[in-house]
Amino acid sequence: MTEINETDNPDNSSIKREMRVRRIKHGTVIDHITAGQALNVLRILGISGTTRAVVTVAMNVPSGVIGMKDIVKVEDRELEEEEVDRISLIAPNATINIIRDFGVIEKFRVDLPERLEGVVKCGNPNCISNTSEPVISKFLVNKKPVELRCIYCDHVISEGIAEHLI
Amino acid sequence: MPNHIISMRDFSRDEIDAILNRVKQFEPIARGKRSDLLSGKLLATLFYEPSTRTRLSFETAMKRLGGEVINLGALEASSVAKGETLADTIRVIGNYADAIVLRHPREGAARMAAEYSKIPIINAGDGAGHHPTQTLLDLYTIMRESNLSGLKIAIVGDLKYGRTVHSLAYALSLYHADMTLISPKQLAMPDTIKKDLKKQGAIISETSNIEDVIGDVDVLYVTRIQKERFPDPAEYQKVAGSYRITEELLKFARENLIIMHPLPRVDEIDPAVDRTRYARYFEQSFYGVPVRMALLAMAMEAV
Numbered sequence: 001m002t003e004i005n006e007t008d009n010p011d012n013s014s015i016k017r018e019m020r021v022r023r024i025k026h027g028t029v030i031d032h033i034t035a036g037q038a039l040n041v042l043r044i045l046g047i048s049g050t051t052r053a054v055v056t057v058a059m060n061v062p063s064g065v066i067g068m069k070d071i072v073k074v075e076d077r078e079l080e081e082e083e084v085d086r087i088s089l090i091a092p093n094a095t096i097n098i099i100r101d102f103g104v105i106e107k108f109r110v111d112l113p114e115r116l117e118g119v120v121k122c123g124n125p126n127c128i129s130n131t132s133e134p135v136i137s138k139f140l141v142n143k144k145p146v147e148l149r150c151i152y153c154d155h156v157i158s159e160g161i162a163e164h165l166i
Numbered sequence: 167m168p169n170h171i172i173s174m175r176d177f178s179r180d181e182i183d184a185i186l187n188r189v190k191q192f193e194p195i196a197r198g199k200r201s202d203l204l205s206g207k208l209l210a211t212l213f214y215e216p217s218t219r220t221r222l223s224f225e226t227a228m229k230r231l232g233g234e235v236i237n238l239g240a241l242e243a244s245s246v247a248k249g250e251t252l253a254d255t256i257r258v259i260g261n262y263a264d265a266i267v268l269r270h271p272r273e274g275a276a277r278m279a280a281e282y283s284k285i286p287i288i289n290a291g292d293g294a295g296h297h298p299t300q301t302l303l304d305l306y307t308i309m310r311e312s313n314l315s316g317l318k319i320a321i322v323g324d325l326k327y328g329r330t331v332h333s334l335a336y337a338l339s340l341y342h343a344d345m346t347l348i349s350p351k352q353l354a355m356p357d358t359i360k361k362d363l364k365k366q367g368a369i370i371s372e373t374s375n376i377e378d379v380i381g382d383v384d385v386l387y388v389t390r391i392q393k394e395r396f397p398d399p400a401e402y403q404k405v406a407g408s409y410r411i412t413e414e415l416l417k418f419a420r421e422n423l424i425i426m427h428p429l430p431r432v433d434e435i436d437p438a439v440d441r442t443r444y445a446r447y448f449e450q451s452f453y454g455v456p457v458r459m460a461l462l463a464m465a466m467e468a469v
Contacts, residue, residue, distance in 0.1 A: 124273060126272055126293050126294070127272065127273050127274050128252075128273065128274035128292075129274060129278075131272060132251065133253050133278060134251065134253050135253070135278050151277060152273065152277045152278060153273030153274040153292075153293070153295055154173075154175070154273075154295065154296075
């Protein structure tokens with residue numbers, strides 16, 4: 001992980017926000033993650049201890065918009081929109097910044113897809129997707145409130161979605 | 167894509183009406199009139215769980231339409247016992263038969279089978295999940311013996327685990343039925359399902375007393391309360407007894423009330439009720455044959 005630089009200038013809040021985590025040259029910054037969900041965001045992105053990418057995680061950072069937030073920076077990797085949409089399951093306010101040469105070249109909000117495949121495990125132990133059959137979990141997504149309906153057994157996941165992440 | 171029949175959720179009300187309206191033409195054939203509509207066609211029945219009524223009514227329907235039936239045989243002697251996946255079995259049988267009727271203990275098995283199948287899959291029950299052919303025969307019975315529009319129905323028994331009840335309630339919600347749910351507290355319909363039904367347009371109320379509604383409903387749909395759901399046998403006896411339909415209770419019924427039951431029953435309907443004008447459960451089980459005839463014919467594109 002890269003070093004996290006705390007600013008010591010309490011009078012300049014914008015600089016404080018900017019500088020809390022070091023800027024990256026190339027890559028993706030996922031901002032406004034619901035506080036406490038940064039590690040789950042890494043799971044969703046398939047980033048684990050064996051991943052080579054340089055990854056910076058900041059948790060519980062004060063934020064004017066949502067009170068507290070987490071931030072994840074992944075260097076030298078530009079995440080596809082499709083990949084990051086899954087993040088909205090646990091961090092519906094997250095914003096994605098694609099960085100090249102220290103500049104933001106693209107910025108967008110996450111948007112929950114209508115269908116999720118292979119991201120979440122069905123909560124029904126008797127569902128066919130929880131067996132040795134060659135089957136990938138599939139869910140239809142209701143956005144408000146966030147509810148996932150298993151297309152196999154109709155089981156609905158509405159709470160603790162992070163616990164069901166594969 | 168083949169014409170799979172997996173869940174009532176896959177059908178709109180118009181599509182359900184279209185199926186129900188086709189069933190009547192099959193009634194004479196179900197009563198014995200010769201037909202060769204499905205002559206030369208082969209149906210595979212894959213029952214991974216015991217079933218008498220559903221399997222026999224599918225076989226009857228297929229044979230009376232002039233078709234042939236093959237089955238898995240005893241599960242312990244089949245490839246299932248050797249550990250073959252359902253997905254593989256489906257792909258193999260798909261090269262033999264023209265349609266598959268599947269019953270499986272896992273929820274969602276039929277949906278997955280459909281993903282692997284090039285021939286139509288008809289779901290004959292997947293775990294505690296769907297049983298769409300039962301629902302369609304229930305709807306047909308209501309249409310024939312009562313009235314689907316403006317229907318007031320009381321559904322009695324195990325509303326928590328009973329798969330027939332969930333499918334039926336969902337389908338009835340498409341008809342904006344007025345449903346009263348009657349069950350012991352521990353077997354009440356789950357809130358998520360009730361919420362879903364209301365969203366579809368159902369009017370739902372709940373009570374634990376049949377007497378409260380018996381004079382006000384067109385259909386009394388009774389289901390079995392399963393002994394194994396109760397850890398304490400004494401508790402089961404108490405509950406089961408309070409949902410017994412008797413002639414005495416029916417004194418307060420509407421004249422045109424009909425009583426339905428998916429069968430098998432244990433003791434929730436007194437045999438004396440069989441002789442009353444209200445009993446329709448044996449007609450209901452007969453309608454299973456023409457309904458399944460219509461579905462087989464549709465699945466195999468014979469109509």
